[in-house]
Amino acid sequence: MGRRGSDESGVKKGPWTPEEDTRLVDFIEKHGHGSWRALPKLAGLNRCGKSCRLRWTNYLRPDIKRGSFSEEEQQTIINLHAHLGNKWSAIAGHLPGRTDNEIKNLWNTHLKKKLLQMGIDPVTHRPRSTDHHHHHLQQLLAAAQIQLLHSILQGLIMTSNVPNLLNDGVSDHMAYELLGTTGFNYSNLIQDQDQDQQAAQPDDQFLSNNQQVGSSTYSVPVPVPTPNYLLSAPSSDHECSPLIDHNQLFSSSLRDFMDIDEASNANYWKDLIIDQSSNQPSHGEYAYLFGKVDS
DNA sequence: AACAAAGCCAACCGCTTGTAG
């Protein structure tokens, strides 16, 4: 690339010296930049016009805010990136005094990693498919499917005329067997649950895996990982709003499944935050699926 | 203290878009 020294036309490249900065600033303050191509010669700089323009717009402009980004600025960038993608100049337009280059650098060096650490895909702003949280959610949904199937089978059997089934009811095993025909792998669920229990740490950011919640005990008909985990805390300053349909559908089936008394455990069920346009959890914010368990 | 690896960021490249003639 050769960013140091000069190219074949004799134009200097590489880092700017304080003397060059002074010349450029003095000239622009007196005359404005006018034509960038003409500027270097007029200002007595051995640089190409493009280099002068970049130096001015990214570093020397008087309205540039120097210093590190505040938490608020970082959150703004994340939120804007979720909407705009890598449109750095558009994002910079919302952050007075910050350049697109600066924001791009911050994104590539800090924010991308930060989101990855949170289990969020920095491109889609959704949970990564391999992520711990998402994995648990898939398990939970699979387990809920078992329970639903279990109920359906039970209903079918009650209306059937098979004596031993009327006596014994439908076994979990039968439900798993039937669910297996849909492609669901029950053995993976058991294995994953064991691994999760082994991996559980006291200082885990997620809520503990208690079966006992306050004075209530879950009645869990099939072995499932307890779904008391927090997916993500929503921020308050974007255009998400709670929509009741997804939430109601999902939470009510879970309530039934977990056999939790709705009135005494109302605090556990918080609204899913759903983006109105896509009707999906978005902006890198998923939802409080479950709230605190220690009420 | 010395070295290597990782982090960081200013500056560059090249493509795209806008505009004047």
Place this chain on the structure above:
DNA sequence: TCTACAAGCGGTTGGCTTTGT
């Protein structure tokens, strides 16, 4: 409409600084 030039933009890179061993 076409052409040339300027400016905008996003991706990439080189080298300095910081951190880890």
